[in-house]
Amino acid sequence: MDTFALVVTITVALGFTYTNGFHDSANAIATSVSTRALTPRAALAMAAVMNLAGAFLGQGVAHTVSKGLIETPTGDKGMGILFAALLGAIVWNLVTWYFGLPSSSSHALFGGMVGAALAGGTDVIWTGVLEKIIIPMFLSPVVGLLAGYLVMCAIMWMFRKANPHKAKRGFRIAQTVSAAGMALGHGLQDAQKTMGIVVMALVIGDVQSADAPIPVWVKIACAVMLSLGTYAGGWRIMRTLGRKIIELDPPQGFAAETTGASIMFVTAFLFKAPISTTHVITSAIMGVGATKRVNAVRWGVAKNIILGWFITMPAAALVAAASYYVVRLFFG
Incomplete structure (x- = not known):
């Protein structure tokens, strides 16, 4: 195996993590910034630190990605497949970031893996793709929507007699905690x-070997790159989530972030399912907004976001497949 190919592939993987940071971490803090609970720089700094901490909390999702979606390819050809998968994901991340569309970096990566594997003749573990990717892709937005609605209803009932101005100030402070949970x-x-x-x-x-524990340097490198990407910021996507779906106030922001963080922790620890941060927080915002009134949510924007969800995997798969035919000239 060419050591150079290995180094290049790992470097590109860390590059993907960086784009994931400025792409998806914007989703985690958009609500806090839009409600002015945190300044943009403070929110990004906090998110960078919490992303770093979160990377060391478990490794179930990592095992799902490394073993449960495609059969591990071998040799130079295998490294070419992995490189092409990453390239497909990065290209789609950059396209959607440019247009301010909060598509899923996760599903871009999974689409890239499937597309490159099919192009390279490597077996796809379709049961794993269905159970760990496709089903959660449909379920997580539904759960986020319903849970966001219910959490906001509970908050409205509990604080129905509170002074509105005092309550908003309190929730603005509470959003520091909920945003940290999201990150x-x-x-x-x-x-x-x-x-x-x-x-x-x-x-x-x-x-x-495939059964060896994840090296510490891998955890540190991935966590640091995600944090650096986070601090680079994702202002376009932040505007879409924070203001274009619905104008959020602090109680709504707190409800959306609490919902999103709870779903991510449950799926990671209980199901080891790599769900999309984008799907969860976007649907939670919609659910929270619907408590105000159904037409308070700008469903036209929501429709475009949902369309992006369905396009992401096949689009990244096509880019990765096309990339593979170019990459194989170098990887063999």
Whole structure:
């Protein structure tokens, strides 16, 4: 195995983590920034630290990514497949970031893996894709929508007699905690996804066995790159989530973030399912907004976001498949 190919692939994987940071971490803090609970710089700094911490909380999601979606390819061809998968995900991330569309970096990565594997003749573990990716892709927005609605209804009932101005000030402070929970959950979910890719690259390169624990340096590298990407910011997506779906106030922001963080922790620890931060927080915002009145949510924007969800996996798969035919000229 060419060591250069291994180094290049790991470098590109860390590059994907960086784009994930400025792409998806914007989702985690958009509500706090839009309600002015946190300044943009403070929110980004807090999210960077919490993403770093979240990366060390578990490794179940990493094992799902490295072992449960495609059969580990071998040799130079296998490294080419992994490189093409990452390239497909990065290209789609950059396209959706440019247009301010909060698509899922996770599903871009999974689509890239499936597309590159099919192009390279590697078996796809379809049961794993269905159970860990497709089903959660449909269920997590539904759960986020309903849970966001119910959490907001509960808050409205509990604080129905409170002074509105005092309540908003209190929830603005509380949003510091809920935003930190979102960022921690994002680190728990998304840093592990890249850990799984790096581990797969190490296995392909015969550096370690598939059953070996994740090296500490892999955890640190993935966590640091995610944090750096987070601090670089994702202002376009932040505007879409924070203001274009619905004008959020602090209680609504707190409800959406609490809902999103709870779902991410449950799925990571109980089901080891790599769900999308984007799907969860976007649907939670919609559910929270619907408590105000159904037409308070700008469903036209929501429709475009949902369309992006369904396009992401096949689009990234096509880019990755096309990339593979170019990459194989170099990887063999």
